[in-house]
């Protein structure tokens with residue numbers, strides 16, 4: 138009797154140890170994968186920078202890797218990324234905030250529930266669909282009113298704005314909903330209207346939550362590939378004009394990796410350099426949003 | 436308590452009056468038929484067991500109750516002679532005259548200064564000097580000025596719980612309310628901080644009328660001039676069991692329910 142009990146205990150502890158080692162192994166694996174990826178990115182980028190100086194790469198304003206006399210100034214790609222991201226945020230931020238404020242301060246539970254489902258739905262639409270919609274629906278519609286190119290930054294950005302809207306709306310809504318009810322009541326009890334209360338108590342209280350949602354949305358927009366690849370074209374363009382074709386960093390990487398660029402060529406190596414830059418930018422943004430989140434907790 | 440003696444309790448002196456007043460929330464009757472006056476420059480304590488509707492009664496005075504739930508009122512609730520339920524009183528104006536202090540200190544994000552002048556800014560006061568004056572005066576009233584005068588522009592969250600609660604009282608005083616409502620304002624504080632606030636309230640009643648919800652019998656006995664005692668019946672609908680001067684109700688209760696409640700609480 139006693140022996141069997143001990144046996145059972147032994148088995149249980151063996152099981153426990155097995156589970157713990159599996160867990161440890163998987164978390165270790167994730168570290169290995171991350172380190173490996175970063176290393177590959179880095180070593181391939183080094184190959185590129187042996188041929189092109191870091192200065193030319195970071196300050197050059199012409200990106201023409203396929204020309205007879207190629208030039209590798211990454212700024213046009215950065216400008217394309219910056220332009221599309223900015224327009225997307227300019228659209229998504231106010232709209233997202235208004236939705237979040239309405240949901241947390243004015244709407245009833247039922248409506249809030251349905252809008253949240255709808256936002257989730259928006260977020261789960263594959264981005265290729267957005268890209269396609271931009272190209273075949275939104276751009277032709279725009280063309281009726283303003284002279285835009287078939288491929289243009291604006292259409293892609295608007296769709297990207299719709300894509301990141303759910304991030305800003307739902308994360309901000311969460312931030313607003315976590316404002317203690319007490320605070321709203323204290324404000325109302327002093328004779329504030331609901332709008333006063335939103336502007337003077339709820340927003341200041343949750344400003345870091347909103348900021349974090351914006352940073353997350355920005356890094357999502359910067360990393361977005363499909364929409365811009367399909368709708369914004371593939372012409373590196375050092376411009377802030379949204380109605381012409383541009384190429385973003387991601388779209389360039391996609392173009393080269395899907396094309397027939399020979400392995401080992403400088404064009405091929407260039408995608409690692411661009412990828413590395415992209416990695417640095419998004420990593421910084423994600424880190425920033427983490428800092429902001431922590432700051433909010435305090 | 437001599438304030439009570441030389442002031443004739445006529446209608447002039449009734450700042451708030453409940454007349455056959457009742458509230459139901461989402462179809463559930465909380466209390467009904469409540470009638471009693473609140474006299475000027477007195478502290479009126481609302482007492483009763485948990486769930487008897489004290490908070491609900493308090494929140495109907497500034498109509499804060501309406502904001503977050505589905506309320507039906509019955510009877511009358513007079514504030515300075517006007518029925519705030521039926522006479523179409525503007526809630527924001529009503530609330531500007533009625534201060535409120537909550538169970539837990541709830542300062543706004545922002546500085547001590549921003550907190551105190553919140554109400555003034557709401558009502559459009561922009562004059563820096565005036566804001567500063569009122570801020571200092573209000574902080575002095577709650578005995579906080581000396582403690583914070585060097586950090587008026589530091590975050591309010593840096594203050595201790597007791598200081599925060601006094602800050603919240605100062606915030607409600609800054610707009611010169613005629614009545615201040617307090618819902619168990621000391622229940623989250625240590626005895627020393629509570630004593631400071633009790634002391635403060637007995638001074639404050641010289642300039643405004645105070646209604647306080649409290650679970651603490653000793654506290655009610657120490658500071659209040661009048662007590663209203665609510666108690667639920669079998670159907671969990673509360674009624675006003677007794678109202679009167681605190682001494683009378685405590686030492687000479689007319690109702691046996693009051694007597695046993697007081698005996699149970701203090702014994």
Ligand SMILES: Nc1ncnc2c1ncn2[C@@H]1O[C@H](COP(=O)(O)OP(=O)(O)OP(=O)(O)O)[C@@H](O)[C@H]1O
Pocket residue numbers: 460461465483484485486487488489490491492503504650
């Ligand atoms: N928003 C609401 N929705 C539904 N019922 C409510 C709501 N607020 C209060 N009630 C009900 O009203 C009754 C009285 O509540 P109230 O908070 O006024 O009691 P109280 O006397 O202040 O109690 P306590 O001493 O515990 O603070 C309770 O039965 C409570 O469930």
Ligand SMILES: [Mg+2]
Pocket residue numbers: 489490491618
């Ligand atoms: Mg209560």
